[in-house]
Amino acid sequence: MESNATTNENLNLYEKAENYTKTSLELIKLKTVAASAxxxxxxxxxxxxxxxxxxxxxxxxxxISLWIGKELGEYYYGFFIIALFYLIVAIVMHKSQHKLIKTPIGNMIVSSILKETKKDTNPDLN
Structure with a gap:
């Protein structure tokens, strides 16, 4: 009789573990779909x-190029001036890309990931 009770408990425990695993996998799928969306x-x-x-x-x-060109007498002068302006902007951005672009974007991504982790671990935030 004890053998039957032990077998039933083991089956019941096995079913619970199987259900838990299936539910966990389904939850992971749903979280992945939500994050992807x-x-x-x-x-x-x-x-x-x-x-x-x-x-x-x-x-x-x-x-602006046409306006500057009109004021200078030849339209293409305005386009050259605007192109020179963008060349200067590109050089400044290249020289300071780490400080102006890479660091802020990296910090934003890390804070976004940490915010999601805090939501997952702290049920009060959900």
């Missing part, structure tokens, strides 16, 4: 905003 939606919205800003910047630069 969040990343994709954020990326899509940022690309859309970036495209609008790029078009705005393009037309603004063309307008």
């Amino acid at each position: 969040d990343v994709l939606s954020t990326l899509t919205s940022r690309i859309a905003v970036g495209a609008v800003v790029a078009f705005f910047t393009l037309f603004l630069n063309i307008g």
Whole structure:
């Protein structure tokens, strides 16, 4: 009789462990899907905003180039001046890319990851 009780307990324990494993895997899948959807939606919205800003910047630069060129007497002078301006900006950005670009973006990514980790480990934040 004890053998049957022990076997039933082992089966019950095995079923619970199996259910726990299946539930854990399902939870991991759902968290992965949620994280992927969040990343994709954020990326899509940022690309859309970036495209609008790029078009705005393009037309603004063309307008400024034409205006400067008109004031100087030849339209291509304005384009040369704007190109020189962007060359200077590119040189400054290249020289200070670590301080201006890499460090802030790295810090943002790390803080985002740590924020997600805190949410997962602290149920009060969910």
